[in-house]
Amino acid sequence: MNLGTPAILFSAIALIMLAYTNRFFVLAKLIRDIHSDRGNRPDLQVKQIPNLRRRLSLIKTMQALGVIAFILCTLSMQLIYMDHADVGAQVFMLAVFTLMGSLVISLWEVMISTKALDIVLADRENEG
Numbered sequence: 001m002n003l004g005t006p007a008i009l010f011s012a013i014a015l016i017m018l019a020y021t022n023r024f025f026v027l028a029k030l031i032r033d034i035h036s037d038r039g040n041r042p043d044l045q046v047k048q049i050p051n052l053r054r055r056l057s058l059i060k061t062m063q064a065l066g067v068i069a070f071i072l073c074t075l076s077m078q079l080i081y082m083d084h085a086d087v088g089a090q091v092f093m094l095a096v097f098t099l100m101g102s103l104v105i106s107l108w109e110v111m112i113s114t115k116a117l118d119i120v121l122a123d124r125e126n127e128g
Contacts, residue, residue, distance in 0.1 A: 065102035
């Protein structure tokens with residue numbers, strides 16, 4: 001293993017963190033919109049609150065795991081540079097597993113997000 005191996009993850013982690021941040025901003029806007037539009041369809045909004053809370057928590061966790069993966073990747077490169085390749089490889093594997101955990105939580109958040117959209121679609125069908 002050389003310095004280039006953990007460096008490969010840098011761009012992937014950066015792109016994933018950007019995607020996570022975008023998801024957070026979209027969710028924050030949705031929550032603010034619901035707050036400012038309290039009088040319009042409160043029953044539908046109340047149904048969405050548990051999903052929004054869970055999604056916020058999941059996004060926070062996946063961002064934290066992404067940052068930890070980034071830190072572990074950096075530490076791995078530092079250890080390899082300091083001629084501790086065996087420890088660096090172990091830290092790199094930990095970074096990979098941490099990133100995988102982040103991605104699994106991301107998938108979970110997407111599943112919850114689609115449930116929220118189903119609530120809105122079901123409500124729309126009931127109107128018509």
